[in-house]
Amino acid sequence: MKHWLVGVLLGLVATLIHLGVMLTSFGDRLELKSFDFWTLLRGSKAPPEDVVIIAMNEASYQNLDIPLNQAWPRAVHAKLLQRLSKADVRGVIFDVLFVDPGLDKKVDQTLASAIGSLPVVLGADSLIRDYSSGSGSFKMEEVLLPYEPFKEKAKTVGLVGFPEDAGSVRRFMTERTSQTRDMPTLSEAAANLSTTLTEKPGDRDLINFFGPAGTIPFAHYYQVVDKEHPIPLEALKGKTIFVGLVLQTDVGPSQKDVFVTPFGKVFGTEIHATAVLNLIYKNWINRASTGTELGILSLVSLLVCSAIFALRPLWGIAIVGGLFVSWFLLGYIFLGNNLFIPGFVLTTIIAPFCLLCSVIYYYFVTRKAELKMLSAFELYVSPQMAKEVTQSQKSLSLGGEKVWATAMFTDIQGFTSLAETMPAEQVSAMLNAYFTEVMDVVFKNDGTLLKFIGDAIFVIWGAPVRINNHAEKACQTALAIQREVKRFNNSKRFPPLITRIGIHTGPMVVGNLGSAKRFDYTAIGDSVNLASRVEGVNKYFGTSIIITDDTKKELAQAGSLAHLGSIKAAGKDEAVKLYTLLEQEMSGDILNNWNSALEDFRQRNWSGAKDKFRSISQQESVLRKAAEFYLIQIQKLESAPPPAAWQGEVSLSDK
Numbered sequence: 060m061k062h063w064l065v066g067v068l069l070g071l072v073a074t075l076i077h078l079g080v081m082l083t084s085f086g087d088r089l090e091l092k093s094f095d096f097w098t099l100l101r102g103s104k105a106p107p108e109d110v111v112i113i114a115m116n117e118a119s120y121q122n123l124d125i126p127l128n129q130a131w132p133r134a135v136h137a138k139l140l141q142r143l144s145k146a147d148v149r150g151v152i153f154d155v156l157f158v159d160p161g162l163d164k165k166v167d168q169t170l171a172s173a174i175g176s177l178p179v180v181l182g183a184d185s186l187i188r189d190y191s192s193g194s195g196s197f198k199m200e201e202v203l204l205p206y207e208p209f210k211e212k213a214k215t216v217g218l219v220g221f222p223e224d225a226g227s228v229r230r231f232m233t234e235r236t237s238q239t240r241d242m243p244t245l246s247e248a249a250a251n252l253s254t255t256l257t258e259k260p261g262d263r264d265l266i267n268f269f270g271p272a273g274t275i276p277f278a279h280y281y282q283v284v285d286k287e288h289p290i291p292l293e294a295l296k297g298k299t300i301f302v303g304l305v306l307q308t309d310v311g312p313s314q315k316d317v318f319v320t321p322f323g324k325v326f327g328t329e330i331h332a333t334a335v336l337n338l339i340y341k342n343w344i345n346r347a348s349t350g351t352e353l354g355i356l357s358l359v360s361l362l363v364c365s366a367i368f369a370l371r372p373l374w375g376i377a378i379v380g381g382l383f384v385s386w387f388l389l390g391y392i393f394l395g396n397n398l399f400i401p402g403f404v405l406t407t408i409i410a411p412f413c414l415l416c417s418v419i420y421y422y423f424v425t426r427k428a429e430l431k432m433l434s435a436f437e438l439y440v441s442p443q444m445a446k447e448v449t450q451s452q453k454s455l456s457l458g459g460e461k462v463w464a465t466a467m468f469t470d471i472q473g474f475t476s477l478a479e480t481m482p483a484e485q486v487s488a489m490l491n492a493y494f495t496e497v498m499d500v501v502f503k504n505d506g507t508l509l510k511f512i513g514d515a516i517f518v519i520w521g522a523p524v525r526i527n528n529h530a531e532k533a534c535q536t537a538l539a540i541q542r543e544v545k546r547f548n549n550s551k552r553f554p555p556l557i558t559r560i561g562i563h564t565g566p567m568v569v570g571n572l573g574s575a576k577r578f579d580y581t582a583i584g585d586s587v588n589l590a591s592r593v594e595g596v597n598k599y600f601g602t603s604i605i606i607t608d609d610t611k612k613e614l615a616q617a618g619s620l621a622h623l624g625s626i627k628a629a630g631k632d633e634a635v636k637l638y639t640l641l642e643q644e645m646s647g648d649i650l651n652n653w654n655s656a657l658e659d660f661r662q663r664n665w666s667g668a669k670d671k672f673r674s675i676s677q678q679e680s681v682l683r684k685a686a687e688f689y690l691i692q693i694q695k696l697e698s699a700p701p702p703a704a705w706q707g708e709v710s711l712s713d714k
Contacts (some may be wrong), residue, residue, distance in 0.1 A: 064365075070364035070367070071365075094344070106270075109149075129397070133169075156205070158205065182217060200237075212570075222234060254464050264344060268321055303328025304328065359402075367417050386402040459571070462522050466586060468591045468593075481554070494658055507524070512577070529613075558595055562593065562605070588630075601683065624636070624708075625637075649679045
């Protein structure tokens with residue numbers, strides 16, 4: 060089957076999956092998340108000045124001496140309306156339910172009279188109640204209408220509820236039932252006070268929010284009814300007034316009157332006021348019908364997904380990137396023009412998923428042979444070496460090159476004696492577990508494994524992959540290996556092991572060395588031999604990690620090092636300055652005393668050196684064996700003084 064035809068078929072499958080997701084409520088919720096994001100990205104904007112909220116807030120509760128956990132006295136509402144009737148307001152909308160008669164009939168009569176003094180819209184609501192009887196349980200809708208005397212005096216009644224999508228308010232139209240189908244929403248009833256609504260939002264259209272809580276202008280309730288310091292009536296003239304709770308304190312009815320919007324939590328009164336302004340100015344966010352959206356998105360999905368599967372992954376990346384950028388910019392621009400376009404699911408889930416599938420398919424088809432070779436080589440060499448071999452024909456030929464690199468040798472102290480006390484199977488299991496954990500550390504720090512030598516490991520940094528900080532990587536690896544060995548010993552699966560490490564930096568020849576028919580990738584040279592000898596020096600000083608002066612010079616930060624002196628390793632004619640790399644910081648006084656002892660030793664001040672070495676052997680366990688080593692050397696040198704050219708170097712006869 061032709062490749063492009065496979066791409067079309069896979070694109071069709073992806074389109075059907077996309078269509079299935081979009082037909083679920085989950086898919087629609089994801090799309091609306093982009094509306095939230097674009098709204099936040101657009102930011103707040105100044106609302107028209109037609110609406111003012113009279114806030115039943117904490118300040119008003121306090122100034123009017125009303126307990127926070129009680130309903131507002133109707134006498135106060137009557138006083139508010141009497142005051143507003145003098146301000147020539149366009150109308151008053153109560154986001155408050157007056158369902159039952161009050162305790163005082165005269166107060167109710169006063170409030171009813173005040174309601175009739177100007178255009179007032181009262182809130183209504185509906186709820187579903189569970190009822191039980193002898194024949195079983197059933198549900199029944201109950202409409203909560205205003206108290207009849209208030210309803211008769213009011214201009215109209217509106218539903219206070221909002222449609223919620225997974226806990227967020229974005230849409231206008233509350234779902235109607237048989238009992239509420241002819242009732243307007245509170246925002247529709249309020250808008251009708253200012254204009255005749257010839258056009259209304261659809262069930263899918265979205266509220267065009269102006270900003271977070273507090274964006275709509277508001278006045279404190281107590282300011283309107285305050286006899287001594289009332290708000291000027293001119294400020295309210297011609298305004299549509301909303302009255303409702305705007306409490307920061309989560310008590311009483313305020314707990315039920317807070318809703319999540321794209322700008323966060325906003326009180327229902329503010330949402331009603333926003334919706335009214337949308338209706339008056341006809342600037343709500345339009346959204347196409349479900350059929351239109353799905354038709355357009357399915358066509359785009361088929362074209363995009365088919366192209367992703369039919370073309371190479373690099374083209375797929377460009378297509379997915381271009382699709383996302385285009386949708387993001389168009390969505391933002393269209394939202395500024397009061398139109399919402401979906402595409403979140405397609406651009407962020409379906410198209411990237413198709414790209415991922417395309418990449419995986421391409422990967423397996425085009426690199427099958429290379430992956431086989433890579434898998435084979437990774438059983439024997441480091442991942443870097445395996446990639447070098449599979450990607451370069453040069454790597455498969457004989458020859459080497461001279462590089463400046465860092466070599467590390469590790470060895471298990473007393474392994475031969477330990478192995479003699481264990482069955483061969485257990486020795487094999489122990490070494491396999493040990494090598495696995497140690498090599499994980501090596502590979503994590505970009506080391507190249509060259510070979511296992513019995514219980515020893517030979518690793519280099521700087522080839523075949525060139526890195527500038529190879530000495531630092533080697534030292535970090537040595538410390539990490541010691542930590543890993545401690546964890547290995549703490550597991551108590553096998554007898555405890557002690558690993559000794561030697562590190563040296565210098566020139567070496569690295570490459571494929573051997574015969575024309577069989578060769579190994581390895582490193583040779585005097586620097587490699589010295590790294591091996593340095594590892595063996597640990598047994599004289601009782602140390603775990605020793606590095607040479609050449610390695611120390613490559614380190615950006617010296618770290619926790621202690622100078623061990625100048626040593627002529629076995630088989631070497633020249634002395635090399637050696638340092639032990641410490642796992643923990645050592646006291647500055649101890650290090651100063653140690654360096655002073657080494658200087659006395661170099662200056663042939665045997666008496667002073669002996670006193671200091673003895674003191675150190677009693678104070679610092681890490682340097683105890685090293686101090687004892689120098690005390691033995693002093694004893695030999697006192698009986699057989701060194702030549703005049705001697706500069707404090709110590710010769711070791713054994714490896």
